[in-house]
Amino acid sequence: MTAAEQQQASCAERTVVADAACTFCGCVCDDIELVVQGDRIVEARNACVLGKAWFLSHAAAHRPACLIDGQPAPVEEGIERAARILVQARYPLVYGLSDTTCEAQRKAVAIADWLGGTVDTTTSVCHGPSGMAFQSVGEVTATLGEIRHRADLVIYWGGNPAESHPRHFTRYTLMPRGLFVPRGRKDRFCVVVDVRRTKSAAAADLFIRIAPRRDFEALWTLRALVKGVTLDAACVEAQTGVPLDTWQQLAQRMKQARFGVLFFGMGLTMTRGKHLNSEALLALARDLNQWTRFVAKPVRGHGNVTGADNVVAWTTGYPFGVNFSRGYPRFNPGEYTAADILARGEADAALIVSADPMSNFSEPARRHLARIPYIALDPQETPTTRQAAVAFAPAVYGIHTGGTVYRMDDVPIPLRPALESPNPSDEAVLSALEQRVRQLRHGR
């Protein structure tokens, strides 16, 4: 075969998977065109830089489906070893879940339930404090579609979507022409509030740099101004790092908007104040509905972290940090959340699903995790999989397997896989594990 014929044959093998969904971040963009050649994705059209890296890198990953103590082993043996580790534990922890399908998440919750253990998701170290704030304040909310068609004032607070969610501006919030904002960007005003002048600030009409760790004070300043409370200018500037006049203008603009939205990132939840910061922002959005329509949305990171919130909530009644040791679900952040359970040295075994606490947790938590037997599921090798007693490398959701994920605005989206994998899915591994745990623990 000549080189030209080879090239022609190669081109003929290309297929396109239309409307695939990207599961790297919470945008879950479902307009991706994947060009498949053989067993590889060679192009991810419409995807952002993060989406391209996701599709092109993960499709190439082929690791042994199961490792026991670092050695390749049959999946069935891994299931048996994993089940025995979990049923022999007195306080097992199931953690992660934000990068897998809702179907797999259900199985993980069921495992924690059968074990009488604890299930927590990466939400607890993401927007978990916002989840606590939702319970105390409520959430005036909207879908990204509604925001796309209606929002004329878009505020980002403590987040940097230009780097973390690159298509947020172009697909949902700033650039699209909407039903009630027909000129797109020209009909919208964008404000970025942050301690850093991030790349997102370049997309804004107004950037407000607040002093570090002063989000709570700044948000309560706005709440007061919206309510018409007179404030001391010197005090406000000292507390927030921003002149009162700037806050007054912003408060006025918020009240005059036809449809405003406050997107907030982990600048609020990871900083001192945490759920109180999120509460202040949610309350501000609620207050503004006395004058206009205003909503608030957390910008979610992982591809199906919102699904994890939904699945854990609809199966247990609580969104994360749920304990089953009394035979019924109990919720208490700080007590039943993974970062605390591990740092206090309480868990004696763990099942880690699509998360990397060995990279992301505090040193005491990491030290304890390294001391106990645990099972890890992750398509990629990570510091967590390296030290696992049993490590499964399941097929990648959204690339090799279908299923359902939730976009950051709680809209469920079906996945359209482009490739086949010799490795089982998360759902298959967790289904088999659930069955074996049930047999060992309950004899059925």
Add this chain to the structure above:
Amino acid sequence: MADDFLSQPINRATAVRPTFVLIAGRTAAQGCGISEGKAGETYTAETTRLQMAPEDLERLGLRPGDRVRLASAAGQAEAVVAAARPGELPPGVLFIAYGDVSSRLMGADTHGSGMPDSKGLDVTVEKLG
């Protein structure tokens, strides 16, 4: 805050200055590095790159590429200094992408929330080598 920070004395022998505020966060390179593999060059380089305001670099006698030791109340870690884009960071504020370095500086206490303080950490910077 910036004025307070700049008025603090500098120990030029060690380039030690207390009360920097460290912000950890996402970057596009860090995100790509996660997909490419955490053992890869993209992720490793991005998560060990400490961004600092050019004014701070100058005042501390540091150059881009210098290695420093960051220390918080919870722990310490080494990083490589880089100049932040002009205007991105005010004096006294540092930025690093989420990763092993930022996690080592994070305390275990979540104040009953499940979330340790991960942003806005008080740290010191000490030049190495």
